[in-house]
Amino acid sequence: MFETRPDRKHEVALLGRSNVGKSTLMREITGHTFDTGQRPGVTRKPNHYDWAGEDFVITDLPGFGFMKGTPEDVREQIKTDIVHYVESNADNILAGVLVLDGKAAVDIIDRHSGPDEIPHTVELYHFLQDVEIPTVIAVNKMDKVDDRDGRLDEISERFGLVPPWKQWQDTIAPISAKRGNIDTLNDAVRTHLHAAKRDDLFQFF
Numbered sequence: 001m002f003e004t005r006p007d008r009k010h011e012v013a014l015l016g017r018s019n020v021g022k023s024t025l026m027r028e029i030t031g032h033t034f035d036t037g038q039r040p041g042v043t044r045k046p047n048h049y050d051w052a053g054e055d056f057v058i059t060d061l062p063g064f065g066f067m068k069g070t071p072e073d074v075r076e077q078i079k080t081d082i083v084h085y086v087e088s089n090a091d092n093i094l095a096g097v098l099v100l101d102g103k104a105a106v107d108i109i110d111r112h113s114g115p116d117e118i119p120h121t122v123e124l125y126h127f128l129q130d131v132e133i134p135t136v137i138a139v140n141k142m143d144k145v146d147d148r149d150g151r152l153d154e155i156s157e158r159f160g161l162v163p164p165w166k167q168w169q170d171t172i173a174p175i176s177a178k179r180g181n182i183d184t185l186n187d188a189v190r191t192h193l194h195a196a197k198r199d200d201l202f203q204f205f
């Protein structure tokens, strides 16, 4: 299902449930227009974006989870394809950005938590850790959240990061892509690239 990636060695991968705002975030990062809209599940293939003269791509992976009108087996396939894509490209993925909808994430995670069930978002975070990709959780749509610190503490906890969230600012980045507030994400990603001594490759962050 996935198209061949462009011939660039390094990349930063954006992952998240459908409709969390990945395309909006891509547009904000790159200044280019992407296919965004009200209709969940618009992004079905990885969208690679690269800068002229730079040796990396940013990859917007398909949204996973519930998509109206999409059968269960297709949704499962999308998730499997994401995992395979990340596994195949892990050596070249400098950082992962897991995007959440700050307004909805806690409810969705709790709804899918149980003795036999790990929510996809949490599962993907742990998977990225397992394949040693430094990951930032970008908590988007913060413009819709009233109790900012309370919500971010709840989110930290769901990912196994002991609150208060403020001690995890390299990992948890509250943003509002639509309003253009993404400095926290830039800072967090830059920290990881510094740690990997790859910031030379990624001048935007």
Ligand SMILES: Nc1nc2c(ncn2[C@@H]2O[C@H](COP(=O)(O)OP(=O)(O)OP(=O)(O)O)[C@@H](O)[C@H]2O)c(=O)[nH]1
Binding pocket: 016, 017, 018, 019, 020, 021, 022, 023, 024, 025, 035, 036, 037, 038, 039, 040, 041, 042, 043, 062, 063, 064, 140, 141, 142, 143, 144, 175, 176, 177, 178, 179
């Ligand atoms: N309030 C608010 N809405 C946002 C923000 N970012 C994105 N949205 C809205 O959320 C909806 C989904 O945004 P998209 O960027 O299309 O989401 P996506 O994650 O690319 O969706 P898929 O294509 O399904 O993967 C749109 O209506 C956006 O305008 C934000 O920071 N705040």
